[in-house]
Each structure stands twice: as structure tokens, then as C-alpha cells.
Amino acid sequence: MKHTTRAPGGNVQAASILGVVRPKRRTRALLFRVGELLESYSMIAPAYMVFLVFIFIPVAWSFYLSLFDYSILSLKHPEFAGLENFAKMFGDSVFRVSVWNTVRYSLGTVPARLVLGLALALLLDQKNLFGKNFLRTVYFLPVVTSMVAASIVWSLVFNASEAGLANQMLKALGFPPKGWLADSKLAMLSVCIMSVWKELGYVMTIFLAGLQGIPLELYEAAAIDGATGWQKIRFITIPLLRPTTFFILVTEVIGSFQVFTQTYVMTGGGPGYSTTTLINLLYTKGFFEFDMGYASALAVTLFLGLLLLSWAMRRAFRAEEIVY
Amino acid sequence: MKGKSNGRSQGLILEILKYAVLILGALVMAAPFLWMVSTSLTPDSVIISYRLIPTRVTLANYVKAWNFSRNFDESVSLGTFFLNSLIVSVCITGPALIIDSLAGYVLARRKIPGKDLLFYLALGTMMIPFYVIAIPLYLVVRRLGWLDSYQGMIVPFLASGFGIFMFKQFFQTIPQDLEDAARVDGCSAYRTYVSIMLPLAKPVTATMAIFKAMWSWNLFFWPLLIINNIKLKTLPLALTMFRGLNVTQWGMLCAGMTLATLPIVIVYLSMQNMFQKGIVMGSLKG
Numbered sequence: 290m291k292h293t294t295r296a297p298g299g300n301v302q303a304a305s306i307l308g309v310v311r312p313k314r315r316t317r318a319l320l321f322r323v324g325e326l327l328e329s330y331s332m333i334a335p336a337y338m339v340f341l342v343f344i345f346i347p348v349a350w351s352f353y354l355s356l357f358d359y360s361i362l363s364l365k366h367p368e369f370a371g372l373e374n375f376a377k378m379f380g381d382s383v384f385r386v387s388v389w390n391t392v393r394y395s396l397g398t399v400p401a402r403l404v405l406g407l408a409l410a411l412l413l414d415q416k417n418l419f420g421k422n423f424l425r426t427v428y429f430l431p432v433v434t435s436m437v438a439a440s441i442v443w444s445l446v447f448n449a450s451e452a453g454l455a456n457q458m459l460k461a462l463g464f465p466p467k468g469w470l471a472d473s474k475l476a477m478l479s480v481c482i483m484s485v486w487k488e489l490g491y492v493m494t495i496f497l498a499g500l501q502g503i504p505l506e507l508y509e510a511a512a513i514d515g516a517t518g519w520q521k522i523r524f525i526t527i528p529l530l531r532p533t534t535f536f537i538l539v540t541e542v543i544g545s546f547q548v549f550t551q552t553y554v555m556t557g558g559g560p561g562y563s564t565t566t567l568i569n570l571l572y573t574k575g576f577f578e579f580d581m582g583y584a585s586a587l588a589v590t591l592f593l594g595l596l597l598l599s600w601a602m603r604r605a606f607r608a609e610e611i612v613y
Numbered sequence: 614m615k616g617k618s619n620g621r622s623q624g625l626i627l628e629i630l631k632y633a634v635l636i637l638g639a640l641v642m643a644a645p646f647l648w649m650v651s652t653s654l655t656p657d658s659v660i661i662s663y664r665l666i667p668t669r670v671t672l673a674n675y676v677k678a679w680n681f682s683r684n685f686d687e688s689v690s691l692g693t694f695f696l697n698s699l700i701v702s703v704c705i706t707g708p709a710l711i712i713d714s715l716a717g718y719v720l721a722r723r724k725i726p727g728k729d730l731l732f733y734l735a736l737g738t739m740m741i742p743f744y745v746i747a748i749p750l751y752l753v754v755r756r757l758g759w760l761d762s763y764q765g766m767i768v769p770f771l772a773s774g775f776g777i778f779m780f781k782q783f784f785q786t787i788p789q790d791l792e793d794a795a796r797v798d799g800c801s802a803y804r805t806y807v808s809i810m811l812p813l814a815k816p817v818t819a820t821m822a823i824f825k826a827m828w829s830w831n832l833f834f835w836p837l838l839i840i841n842n843i844k845l846k847t848l849p850l851a852l853t854m855f856r857g858l859n860v861t862q863w864g865m866l867c868a869g870m871t872l873a874t875l876p877i878v879i880v881y882l883s884m885q886n887m888f889q890k891g892i893v894m895g896s897l898k899g
Contacts, residue, residue, distance in 0.1 A: 336713065434877060
């Protein structure tokens, strides 16, 4: 053992002697290494140049802008404002309403997607289910369609007139028609229904992938022990799906705080401010009122809020896991 | 014995219930599509009576929807928007795959100083919501003079932390021997990447391509910010022009939406497995 460990040392010595004797080879090796490094860096350069110009600089700029009074319409230079934008924002009742609306949207979509998505995945995960592929395709179809097109069609579904599909169905069931998107009390609910419809197939697919990872032997063992179907789900499937569930929960919550397209297309944030979300407000402030400072303060707040939220969710999840 | 037959009939009831739920659910999911298609076939004059099965069928709505944008600019039809979306989608997907895989290869295989930092930077880009950087990004693109241009819609998305991550993960699974053999034969890093690594990475590349193409085809917020010129509008952006028709011309509106939805549905149906794989893979993003 000792002998073999000593051997490389001897080689190094020999090499250095060789190096002294033949310096050319060493410089060549060095040149080769430099060439290799340059080659490697040239291969990653395009990606990191894009990151630098279009992500890293904008992130820093976003924080910087949030401290300035800046409108791209006026010719005057940005003026340092300290935390004024943040003070203005937290004092703004529209901001508070839009936070509340965003939370409402999140609560109205995430739990429904998780529960329905899991239920669908469990129902569709059976081996000898007739028409499984067809059903999966149908459930997944909304995911691939464009959000704009889906929102426009759903704004007809939820049209306040009697011709809207939602009102036609109410009528068939013997209920009076509702205002849906035109009713400030129902507008957010309508947006939530549409959003659950749109993304349900996605959640289902991720759960289905998670279900594939659960070993079948566990179910077989449980069956021998006389477990019922529900017990298998309760004590095997759900606990073993925890990583998947956690992943979906975090991405869905973070995604739901960035809702924009649906509300922009279906309601424009209205009626009143009843469906104005944080990103709707950011868009209005930044690109209609051109108050880039305020809009940046909003963006920074959202960013920090989301970081905090995902950190909190991760912690809560871990804490619960220890209890388990 | 009685218990057993009871159990069997109970199982049968459960089975029927399961199918009932699944089929009802599928109907709810499909209803907006079916309603959209049937409305698009209904003449706009019989407005109040849109039903699932139209009583009178017409294709006139499709012609009107195709030419709807000519009201704003004579030279622009729905085809223009399709073409724009296609250009943006192809010009993002193609180069992004090359750029991401190159970086992924280096981060997976080559020894360079600062590799870990570079990798974490790439991962970090995934944690930044696009909306957070939208305003400064707008200012950057404006300064570059790229407002109202194709490059403004394309260049900011030519690299993604997610793509780099996926390619790096994949390249790490390829046995080192294969690459060493090439190096001994005197292949440069580029040669090794092109002739050894890329051919092996076909499955990842394909799923990534689908994922990216679908993502860029549906881009909405960014073009909304930087594109005003109707000739450059992509499909999602152009569709918002149809919103104004929701009072009287539902047939034409639905025809427009059907035309816009059809291509992606056809692509999806013909490559379903790839799509689902892409979605599951995309979910690793978090």
C-alpha cells in the first residue's frame, strides 16, 4: 500500500525533471490548458450574455428603480425618492384591494386544482380502465390551448346575457341567469372556475407521474393485510405522494400570485377593481400611467413576498414531516 | 356468502360511479370547446339561440374571422399572426436549444474555474418571476431600439436556466469513456459536443423543443408590452382584438378562436406522449 502511494510522487519528480529538460512540452501543456479553457468559456458565453443583459441587469435595475421617482414619459431624469414608492404603494387602497384579490384568486384555484387533480389522477391511474388514454387527452386539452383564446371563449361562456353557456345551463336547471363577469361579486369566482379548468390537466399529469413512482409491492402487501381501497389511498398513496404534492403546491401558489392573462382578457380587472390582481396593477402603473418607480416597487415587493412565501411553505412542510 | 355477493355488487356500483364521474368530468372539460366550435358554425343572425348542435350551419364566420384584422390594416390577415407566432416560436426554440445545451455540456463535463457559481446563477434565473423584471427589461429593450421588432420578442429568451439545467443533468448520465475516446482521437470540445453528445441527447432535445415551442407560441405578456405594430403582432396578442365582438358577433369570434386553437390541438394530438413528457419534465423546474 505504502509503496503504491509513494509511486506518484516519484513520477511527479520525474516529470519535473523532464520539464526542466524539455521546457517546450510544459509550455505546450499550459497553452493547451488555456486553449481548452477559452474553448469552454466560449461555449457558455452566449447563455450567460443573455442572462446578464436580460435577467441580471434587469433584476438589479428593478431594485434600483423602486427607489426612484421615474416616469418614461417625462424628460426629467429619475429622482431619488428613498422608500417613497413603497410608502405610496402601501397607502394605496387599490394596492390593498389587489393584494386581497390575488389572495382570493390563489385560494379559489390552488386547493381546487390540487384536490381535483389528485382525484382525477387516482381515477385514471387504474390499469384496466376503459378509454383511459382518451379521457386523459380530454382532460389535458385545455392545458395546450392558448390562455388568451381560452379566456376569450370563457368570457362568452360567462356572458351576462341568456345566450352564455353558463346561463343556459342555469336556465336548464331552473335557476335565474346571473351576471357572472359583469357582477363584481361573481367576477373573481368566474375567473377562478376558468383557471381551474385550464390547468387541471397539468396538475393531473404531474400527479400521474408521481403515482408511477410508488412501488406496486406496497399495495400488494396492503391487500394481503386486508386493506380497503380507501385505506390504501389514505395510508400509502397520499403519504408517498408528499414530495409531488409539495412541489405542485409551491409552484401553483407562486404561479397564482402572478395571474394576469385571464383577468386582463376576461375582465380587464373590473368590474370596478373586483378582479384587479397585483400584476394587473403593475401593468397599469407601469405601462399606462408610466410610473416606473411605483411599478418597480410593486415588482420588488412581489419578488420578496414570493421568496418569503416559498421559504415559509418549505419550512412548514419540513416541520410537518418530522411530526409524521 | 351473502357478504361476498354484496361486496361484488358494491364493487360494481363503485365501478359505474367511477365511470360516471370521469365521463361527466370529461364533458365539462370538453364543453367549452364543443360550444365554441358549434357557435362558430352558427350564423350570427340567429344570435340568441346558440346551442350545442347548430340548426343552420355556415362557414362564413371563418372567412370573416380570417379577414377580421383587415379592418385595422388592409395587408394583415389572421395568417400574418400565425406567421409571426411561427417566426418567434422557431427563432426562440432553435437557437435556445443550442445555447442551453452548449452551456449544459460545459457545466456537466468541462473543468473550468467558477463552474459551481455559474451553475447556481443559472438555477437562480429560474427563481425570478418574469413580471419582476418586466419593467427594466422593457427599458433595456427600448434602449437597444428593439421595441416593435422581432428581435425584441426573441433575443431575451434565447437562454434559460431550466434548459441548461436539463441538459446538464442529461449529459452527466453519459459515460465519460465515450467522451475520452473522442478526446484521445484529438476531437475539440465543439467536435465532441456535436458528434458525440448531441446525437445522444436526442430524447431530451425533443422534449425540450416541444416544451419551448409551446411556451414561446403562447407568449403573451412580453409581446403585449413591446409590440404596437399590427404587422408584428403574434397570435395571442392579435386575438385580444376579437374581444370587441362579444356583443353581436359571437359566431365570428368563435371562428377566430377555433382557427387559433386548431393547429396546436392537432400538433398535440399527433405528439401526445412527447407533450406529456415535456410537461412532466417542465415540472422539474421548481
